[in-house]
Amino acid sequence: MPTTPASRGPSSGRASVPGALAPTSGARARVSAANAPTSPAAPGVYGRSSARTPGNGGEYSGRKKIRPRWGRIALVLGCLVLVLALLAGLGGFIYYKYVDSGLNRDDPFSQITDGRPPKVVDGALNILLLGSDSRDPDNKGKPGEWRTDTMILLHIPADHQHAYLISMPRDLYVHIPKSKTTPYGNTNAKLNASFSWGGTPLTVQTIEEYTNVRMDHVLLIDFGGFKQVIDALGGIDMNVEKDITSIHPPKRHFNKGMNHLNGDEALDYARQRYQFPDGDFARMRHQQEMMKAILDKAVSSGTVSNPAKLNSFLKAITKAMTVDKDFSLADMALQFRNLRSDDLTFMVSPNDGSKKIGGEDVVVPDKEKATALYDAVRNDKMADWMATSGPKPSTAPSAKASTKSK
Known part of the structure; x- marks a missing residue:
């Protein structure tokens, strides 16, 4: 589911509630002071009619001052802000739950009954993103009827x-286990x-x-459906x-x-390789x-802050995705709302390039480097791995001027 970086500090929503209520305690103190007994020699105390007035020769005026009610006003306003914040949060939560209900769902883990790796680090998430250009949503996830040319391991x-996104080449030569539902597998391919x-x-x-x-989760993404996502963004x-020149x-x-x-245009360009x-x-x-770029x-x-734009954007996303039964877009939005594109690191699974095996062009894994990388993912040590073995930042120049494709 990258550009003006956002603040790294606590979210403004969380900070605003205590800030709104802060005047309340001081206000109560002032109200209490207004009702407390005071001596005539105590100038400036709220509620006294005998306040000293500069320039009156030290005499007390006989005018009664109006007792300010700022303390009670601040208390009411603080409570109002709190209620509005809670209602806004509840409204956002209800909306995201509504969006969740519109997601296509599957259960890719139900047929995997044994041999799965253990969960090592609580709180870290590993999400498998599978993408294709399918135009038939009824065939999503079905063997033999829908190919996936994009496989990305997303580690948070x-x-x-x-967030670290590791692209796994579709031609990566690996062992494929025996399928529990088909006669295929248990071979290298x-x-x-x-x-x-x-x-x-x-x-x-x-x-x-x-x-x-x-x-932890699997997201099956129809890249053909991303057309609507991109168009929703303008x-x-x-x-x-x-x-x-495109071959399509x-x-x-x-x-x-x-x-x-x-x-x-974006999907057409992203498909080119020859x-x-x-x-x-x-x-x-x-x-x-x-x-x-999305x-x-x-x-x-301003899509994320504009309700109408956000609604169109999220609706387009839900149509383009099939997720596992436990995936929650609401949870993802809340947990990762501070992530921006500068917080994303893209890389490719370590490999030794393309070679011919059995007459086929395949991508040969670099097993030593791949083991080190995926050990870092499993143990949530990607920052350490990046410092010693990670890909260097791209040095490709970016053009300042924009041109429209023809």
Whole structure:
């Protein structure tokens, strides 16, 4: 579910309630002082008719001062702010629950009865994102009827201050366990064969076996459905690596540099791979950039703070996703509301590049580096891994001017 960075401090909503109530205690003190006995020699005390007035020669005036009621007013206003804050929070919670009810749901874990890795760190989350270009929502998650060309392991540390997205090449050559529902598996093959043979459950089994990381949730994303998500944002900005012409009708031309793309254009560009020397790795890179651009636009355009825009955005997202039965968009929104695109780190599962095995072009895993990476994910030590072994920040220049793809 990246751009003007947000404050790292406590959320303004949480800070505002104590701030609104703070005057109350002082107000009570002033009201109490008004009713307390005072001596004639105590100038400036609320409620006394004998207050000294500068310039009157030290004499007390006979006028009775009006007793201020600021204390009670502050108390009422503080309570009102508290009630409004609670109502706003309740309204937001009810709304997100309403959005949750509109999500398509599946149970990818129900067929996995044994052999799953243990949960190691409470609070950390590992979410498997599976994406494809399916146009038929009835076939989502069914073996043999829906291919997934995008597999991303999303790791969110227990402190919820960052997110690491590890793209796993669809041609990664791995062991695929025996499917519990089909006659396939128990062999080495390309990673995306796991989905063709056994749907979401076999894909989860395969990735958990390869990484030894337990998945908490699975999100099946229809990238074709992301057209509506991008259009709901009014388009996104993506940096095109070089001038290319799409291989798909209507064969759009994309100009090198920053392009403002609508939903159809962004998806078309993110699908291209044959025009780039690194092929499928380029496509993974562009898909990552598209996801980051969506988050950037959602934050920078005011979508998250505009109820009408937010409603359209979230409705488009729910139509594009199928989630496990325990996934809650409301919980995710509350826990990770402070994440911004600068808090996302994208990388690719360690590999030795493409080679031929058994006459097929496959991506060969770098087992040593992959083991170190996924150990860091499992034990929630990604910050340490990044410091010693992580990918270097991209040095690719970003164009300042935007051009429209044709």
